[in-house]
Amino acid sequence: MRPEVLNGGYKPATKLLFAVVRLFSGRPLPDAAKLVFYRPDFYGDPSKRFTHLAMRGPSAWSVGDRELMAAVVSRANACAFCIGAHTATSEQAYADRPRVRAVLADLETAPIEDGLRATLRMVDKLTREGTVGATDMRQVLAAGVSRQQVEDALAVCAAFNITNRLADAFEFRVLDEEGFAAGAKFLLKRGYQ
Amino acid sequence: MDRILNGPRETTAEQRAHAFENARVGPALDPLLGKVATSPTRITDADFEVARAAGFGEDQLFELVIASAVGQTTRMYDAALAALEEASG
Numbered sequence: 001m002r003p004e005v006l007n008g009g010y011k012p013a014t015k016l017l018f019a020v021v022r023l024f025s026g027r028p029l030p031d032a033a034k035l036v037f038y039r040p041d042f043y044g045d046p047s048k049r050f051t052h053l054a055m056r057g058p059s060a061w062s063v064g065d066r067e068l069m070a071a072v073v074s075r076a077n078a079c080a081f082c083i084g085a086h087t088a089t090s091e092q093a094y095a096d097r098p099r100v101r102a103v104l105a106d107l108e109t110a111p112i113e114d115g116l117r118a119t120l121r122m123v124d125k126l127t128r129e130g131t132v133g134a135t136d137m138r139q140v141l142a143a144g145v146s147r148q149q150v151e152d153a154l155a156v157c158a159a160f161n162i163t164n165r166l167a168d169a170f171e172f173r174v175l176d177e178e179g180f181a182a183g184a185k186f187l188l189k190r191g192y193q
Numbered sequence: 194m195d196r197i198l199n200g201p202r203e204t205t206a207e208q209r210a211h212a213f214e215n216a217r218v219g220p221a222l223d224p225l226l227g228k229v230a231t232s233p234t235r236i237t238d239a240d241f242e243v244a245r246a247a248g249f250g251e252d253q254l255f256e257l258v259i260a261s262a263v264g265q266t267t268r269m270y271d272a273a274l275a276a277l278e279e280a281s282g
Contacts, residue, residue: 002241005251039252043259046196078234122273130231130265131272137280150277158270165262168233169225 001031001170006038030183031172032081032163047162052192054155061152063188064093065116068100069156072120075104076127079164081172086160088177089184118143119150123157194267197260203252212257213264221247222257229261 001007010018014037021029036044055066067090074082087104091097102110107120118140126132140150166172175183198209211218215230225240244254 002238003245003251003254005255009251039255042196042202042256126269126273130269132276134276134279137273137277141280147277147281151274154270154273154277157273158266161266161269162262165229165233165265166259169229169236169258169262171236 001034001172003170006031006035006170010034010037025182027179027182030081030085030175030179031170032085032167033183035166035170035172048193050155051159051163054152054159056191059152060146060149061156062093064090064096066152066156067093067187068103068116069120069123069153070160071100071104072107072124073127073157073160074164076124077161077164077168079167080174081167082160082164084174084177084180085183085187088180089187092181092184092188115140115143115145115149119145119153122150123153126154126157127161194263197256197263202256203250204256208253209256209260212260213267215261215264218257219247222249225254226257226261229258230265233262 017037018029018034021027036048038044055070056063059066061069067086070086071083071090074086087100091100094100099110099112103112103120107117107124110117122132122136122140125136137150141147145153198213199206202209208218210216212222212226215227217223218226221244225236225244228236228240241254249257
């Protein structure tokens with residue numbers, strides 16, 4: 001990662017934790033997980049709370065839906081680390097790889113619910129263009145999505161617009177397929193806290 | 194957001210506020226922070242080197258990059274909530 005302090009600037013107890021994780025999992029902790037341990041009072045602790053609430057808190061959206069939103073947002077930002085991480089997590093959450101691959105290949109023809117499609121279209125536009133208008137929101141609401149569901153989707157979109165930016169700025173190391181699968185398993189078991 | 198903008202840190206509250214707002218922080222930092230806000234995939238080691246050469250330390254860069262990322266996202270989130278409010282009215 002860059003700056004260099006994100007590679008070695010952790011407290012001794014944190015370095016020990018990283019070593020234990022590596023020993024038992026056979027893999028180094030992904031950079032996204034390491035980042036939240038650096039000066040956690042500044043970023044890591046509030047980030048974990050916000051992201052966990054958005055991704056695993058009460059919502060009419062399933063965990064798979066929210067991980068899919070994270071993947072779509074990450075793709076809109078062209079963030080390689082987060083695309084890999086949340087594509088894998090969504091696939092495992094749904095236990096349906098073709099569903100996720102179809103959405104990422106072509107949102108308009110993917111075999112998903114109209115409300116989810118309209119919501120994914122809106123968060124994709126918000127991420128690519130930096131804003132959306134009332135017309136965009138009316139289209140989502142007209143597809144049967146509740147106002148609360150829109151707010152929940154916007155929280156997911158916010159969490160990953162921050163994380164995508166940090167992943168590219170701090171240059172998170174992109175994992176191989178097995179690494180992303182292992183990370184997905186962890187995220188589905190433990191969440192983001 | 195309060196923890197990022199307020200309190201004693203390695204950068205001044207004014208620097209973090211400017212990074213958050215995607216306003217000018219200084220010529221050595223503006224290319225890096227502007228990319229964090231609008232084109233993060235274009236960030237390179239050279240952007241960090243320019244900032245370091247101007248005297249900015251690792252923790253200062255850590256703080257300002259995060260302030261920029263959170264600020265840009267907050268503007269997007271607020272715009273979307275305003276659109277939702279208008280659509281719901």
